[in-house]
Amino acid sequence: MAEKKVTKKDAAQKTAKKDAGIAPNMAKEEKKPRIGVFICHCGTNIAGSMSITDVQEYAKTLGDVAFADNYQYMCSTPGQKKIEDAIKEHNLTGIVVAACSPRLHEPTFRTATKEGGLNPFRFEMANIREQNSWVHMHDSEGATSKAKDAIRIAVAKAALLQDLIPKSVPVEPTAMVVGAGVAGMQAALDLAAAGIKTYLIEQEPSIGGRMSQLDKTFPTLDCSQCILTPKMVDVGRSKNIELMTYSNVDSVEGYIGNFDVTIRKKARGVLTPDEAEARGFVGGGCNGCGDCDAVCPVIKPNNFEVGMKPRKAIYINHPQVVPLIYTIDFESCVKCGLCVTACGDKKAIDLEMQDELIKVKVGTAILATGYDIFPIEKKEEWGYKKYENVISSLEFERLICASGPTGGHLVRPSDGVTPKKIAFLLCAGSRDNTGVGKPYCSRFCCMYSLKHAHQIIEKIPGAQPYLFYMDIRSFGKMYEEFYYRIQDEGAKFIRGRVANILEDPETKNLKVYADDTLLDRPMELEVDLVVLASAVEPAADTNRTRKLFGVSCSMDGWLLEAHPKLNPCGTTTAGVFLAGVCQGPKDIPDTVASAEGAASAASIPIHMGEVELEPYFAMCIEDKCAGCGMCVKLCPYSALDLIEKDGRTVMQVTEAKCKGCGTCGGFCPGGAIWMQHFTTPQIVAQIDAFLVGGEQ
Amino acid sequence: MSDEWKPKILGMVCNWCSYAGADLAGSARTQYPPDIRIVRVMCTGRLDMLFVLKAFADGADGVLVSGCHFGDCHYLEGNYKAAKRMFMVKSLLKNIGLEDKRFRMTFVSASEGVKWAKVVEDVVNVVKSYGPNPIAGFAANK
Ligand code: FES
Numbered sequence: 001m002a003e004k005k006v007t008k009k010d011a012a013q014k015t016a017k018k019d020a021g022i023a024p025n026m027a028k029e030e031k032k033p034r035i036g037v038f039i040c041h042c043g044t045n046i047a048g049s050m051s052i053t054d055v056q057e058y059a060k061t062l063g064d065v066a067f068a069d070n071y072q073y074m075c076s077t078p079g080q081k082k083i084e085d086a087i088k089e090h091n092l093t094g095i096v097v098a099a100c101s102p103r104l105h106e107p108t109f110r111t112a113t114k115e116g117g118l119n120p121f122r123f124e125m126a127n128i129r130e131q132n133s134w135v136h137m138h139d140s141e142g143a144t145s146k147a148k149d150a151i152r153i154a155v156a157k158a159a160l161l162q163d164l165i166p167k168s169v170p171v172e173p174t175a176m177v178v179g180a181g182v183a184g185m186q187a188a189l190d191l192a193a194a195g196i197k198t199y200l201i202e203q204e205p206s207i208g209g210r211m212s213q214l215d216k217t218f219p220t221l222d223c224s225q226c227i228l229t230p231k232m233v234d235v236g237r238s239k240n241i242e243l244m245t246y247s248n249v250d251s252v253e254g255y256i257g258n259f260d261v262t263i264r265k266k267a268r269g270v271l272t273p274d275e276a277e278a279r280g281f282v283g284g285g286c287n288g289c290g291d292c293d294a295v296c297p298v299i300k301p302n303n304f305e306v307g308m309k310p311r312k313a314i315y316i317n318h319p320q321v322v323p324l325i326y327t328i329d330f331e332s333c334v335k336c337g338l339c340v341t342a343c344g345d346k347k348a349i350d351l352e353m354q355d356e357l358i359k360v361k362v363g364t365a366i367l368a369t370g371y372d373i374f375p376i377e378k379k380e381e382w383g384y385k386k387y388e389n390v391i392s393s394l395e396f397e398r399l400i401c402a403s404g405p406t407g408g409h410l411v412r413p414s415d416g417v418t419p420k421k422i423a424f425l426l427c428a429g430s431r432d433n434t435g436v437g438k439p440y441c442s443r444f445c446c447m448y449s450l451k452h453a454h455q456i457i458e459k460i461p462g463a464q465p466y467l468f469y470m471d472i473r474s475f476g477k478m479y480e481e482f483y484y485r486i487q488d489e490g491a492k493f494i495r496g497r498v499a500n501i502l503e504d505p506e507t508k509n510l511k512v513y514a515d516d517t518l519l520d521r522p523m524e525l526e527v528d529l530v531v532l533a534s535a536v537e538p539a540a541d542t543n544r545t546r547k548l549f550g551v552s553c554s555m556d557g558w559l560l561e562a563h564p565k566l567n568p569c570g571t572t573t574a575g576v577f578l579a580g581v582c583q584g585p586k587d588i589p590d591t592v593a594s595a596e597g598a599a600s601a602a603s604i605p606i607h608m609g610e611v612e613l614e615p616y617f618a619m620c621i622e623d624k625c626a627g628c629g630m631c632v633k634l635c636p637y638s639a640l641d642l643i644e645k646d647g648r649t650v651m652q653v654t655e656a657k658c659k660g661c662g663t664c665g666g667f668c669p670g671g672a673i674w675m676q677h678f679t680t681p682q683i684v685a686q687i688d689a690f691l692v693g694g695e696q
Numbered sequence: 697m698s699d700e701w702k703p704k705i706l707g708m709v710c711n712w713c714s715y716a717g718a719d720l721a722g723s724a725r726t727q728y729p730p731d732i733r734i735v736r737v738m739c740t741g742r743l744d745m746l747f748v749l750k751a752f753a754d755g756a757d758g759v760l761v762s763g764c765h766f767g768d769c770h771y772l773e774g775n776y777k778a779a780k781r782m783f784m785v786k787s788l789l790k791n792i793g794l795e796d797k798r799f800r801m802t803f804v805s806a807s808e809g810v811k812w813a814k815v816v817e818d819v820v821n822v823v824k825s826y827g828p829n830p831i832a833g834f835a836a837n838k
Contacts (some may be wrong), residue, residue: 101719102736103711130722142702144728149733235746344740550770552713554807572770572806587836597838612828636743636772661771662742668779678737683747686735690706 014227033159034066036092037151038076038083040099042129049133058148062530063547064159066090074099080112087116094158096359098126098151100141104563121615121677126154149690150615155687160682166612167655171257171605172363176201177318178249180547181209182228182588183580183595184368185235192240196606199360200241201263203248203541206321208232209370213304213394215401215408217588218451218484225320225403246327250357250554252548252560255659256575259362267353269328276348286348288316288324292339295525298332308413309405314339314349318403319514358633364602367559367571368595369542370578371661374429374535378436381534382425387503388414390530393448401457410456412529414508419463419528422456423512424449424467425498429535431558436537440556443585445474445533450483452531453491465491466516466525468498476587494523501530536585549576558584569598574611577602616660616677618653622673625650631673632665703757703823705732708747709777710740713764713805720809727756728813729820732760739763740746740801741774748799755832758823761801764817768805775803795826 037059041047059068102125110120128147136143180202188200212225221671250264257426276285276618298313313333377385402408429437453465496514538557550573552560562570579598580591627649638656740763763775782801
C-alpha cells in the first residue's frame, strides 16, 4: 500500500499550492503564462558558436515570453540572481534557461527558481551547449536556428508546467557494500565508523580481494598482506558490519532510502560457531582447525594461488583468511563424509546444506566489484598457456610472495630453476587497438612491473630484468622517483612492443622479438622467464550485478559514474555509488580514496534521514479511465491497480512504488494517465512548438 | 540563410541513456548535422505512438526515437515496450504510404557519444534523400 506521505513544512515552498503534489490541477491554468528566458554565453562555449543577440531577440517574439535576458555565466551567483529578480519584477510564471545540459545544471536553476518564489518545477532547460554549440562548432547559422527552436520548445513546455512537491521518503539507516576487496572493506569500515549498520557482501569465501594476492605494494614496498590484514581483522570485528561471505546479490527492488535486496548465501557446507549455536550445537561450528582438510581425498587447483597450488574440496584459500571458516566446493565434493567424521563433536559440516535467500533493507548501496585479469592467452603471439615459462603478473606475485606456493622462491614453471634473465612485457593487452586486447591503459601495470624488477634484483643475485615498454606511466606520488631508483638498480628498459615470443623446445628458454624504437632496430633476446603485465577487465559478475542496481557501464564494461569529474563515485541511480576499480582501473591509493568518497556519499542520505524523490509519478484521470487494465500489466513496478470507485472500475497509482518512467502513459488508449512533468499536453505542445511554431 | 533545404527532424530520447549519450558527444565535441530537435522524456516507454504520428502530421521530415539498450533501461523494460509500439508505428507509416525509414528507433547508451553523432548523421542523410515530408501541412489544412 502507499506509504504515508511525509509532509515537510518548508517555508520556501509557501507559494506552492497546498496539495499540488498529491492532486495537481489537471485542467489548464487560467492565468496566462509569463515565461522568462535566460540565455547563457558560457564564456565562449556557447557564444562562440551562435549569435546570442539573435537568439534573445527571437525569444522575445514568442507569445508566452514576458522577459528575455542573457548573461556570461548563468550558473554563477549573479546569473542566478537575475532569475530570482526577474521572477519578482516581471511576475513570471515559468523559467527557461538556455545553457548547458539539464543533467548538469537543472538542480542549480531549480533552486534559483525556488529562491525567486516560484515552485522549482516551473523550470525548463534548453540544452544549447552539449547538444548544440559543442556539436555544431563551425555552423553558426545552424546552431543559432537550432537554439531558437530549442527555446521555443522549452517555452511551450514551461507554459504548461505545474507546481509539484517532491515526495520525502524516510531513509533506511543501513547500507550495503558489494565486494570485499580493499575498496569494499574500506567503504564498509568508513560507514561502520560513521555509525551505520553495513552489510558487506563478498562472493568469495573470504575477504581481501586482489590486494590480498599481492606480495609488495609500490612505491613504498610495504608488504601487501601486512597492511591489509589489520583492515580484514577490523572488518571481522566491527559491530556495525555484517559480513556475508560466499554470497551474492540475487535481486534488488526499491529506490534510494528503501532498497529491498535479496542476498543469496551460497551453501558453503560448513557452519560458523554462531550458525552451529543456532542449530543447538553450543560450542560447535568451524574453528578453522583444518582436520577436515587433512582427510579430504579430492584435490583441486587453488584459484587464490592462480592454480599453482592444490587445495582440497573442503578448503580455505590461505592461512590468514577472514573469516576463518572452511568452505566445501560442492562441485568437486564426492560426499564421502570423511570430513564429517574428522570434524567430530564440532558438528560444523553439513553436506546437505542448501543456498539460502536472505532479504535485507538498505538505504544506500556501494558497488565495489573490482576486476579480473584479461585472459592474456588471447594475445597468441606471446604464448601464454602455450609456453610454460610465460607467466602472468599475478602468477609472478604469488611466486615471489613468501606465503605463496613456492615460499617466495621465484622459479621457472618448466624446471623449478631460478630464472636469471627475465623479460617483463608491459601493456600486455592494454592500449591495444587490434581488437584483441583493451584500448585503455590499465594504469597500474607500469608501476608493479617496476616493483617486480626491483624484487628480482633484490632477491636473486645476478638477475637481470628487461622491461619492454611503450611509455612508463609513473604518475603518482613518489612514482617517478621509484622509476629512477629501478633504473639505477640496473633494470634494462627497451622501448618497444614485443612482436613475438618463441620457445626453445630443448631449454624451454624464450626468444623475445621486438622493435627497439629508440635505437630504431629490431632486436632479439633470449630469456629464462617472461612475465606479462596483463590488462585488467571488469570482474566476471559485474554486468549482472550492475543491472540489478540499474547502473550503466561504459563501452569497455567499467561501471559508469554520474559525472567523470564532479561525481566519480555516484551513479545515475540515486543511492547507488561506486568504489574502486569497478569504475575503471585504479592503483591502491586511488582505490582507497574512491572507497572513502563513496562511503561518505552513501552516508549522506542516511544521516539526513529522508530524501526527496522527484515527483514524476503517474496519476489516473478517472473521468477518462475505462478500467481496461492495460497499464496495470505494463507497469514494471506493480504500482498500478484497478479499483472500484463510484460504481466504476478505475486505475489507481501507488505513488511510493511509481518511479515515473511513464510506460503506462505511453500506452493508455484513453489518454487517461497524467504523467507529472511529462504530461501528454506538455509533450504535444513541445512537438507542436517545434513543427508548427507553437501558438505563434 | 542558405537556400539548401533543411529537414525538420524530431528526436525523442530517454533521459538516462540516449540524452546522456548526446551530452557526451557534446563534451567530446563530436560534430554532427544540426537538423535535429530534441524532446527529452524520462524513458522511451513514455512515448505514445501518437506522438510520432502527430509529428509526421505536423510536418516532421523524420523522427528518431532513442533509448537505452535492451536490458539497460533505467526502468527495467520501458524500452522493450517502446520498441513494440514503434514497430507498429513503422507499419502504420508504410500503410499510409510514407517512407517508413523516415522513422527510426535506436539504442544509444550514455557512453556512446560517437554512436549518437553517427545515428543523427545517418538519419539526416536518409531523410535528406527522401526530401520534404509529403503530408506536411496535413494538420494545418484539416
Ligand atoms: S530509461 Fe532509457 S529507455 Fe527506459
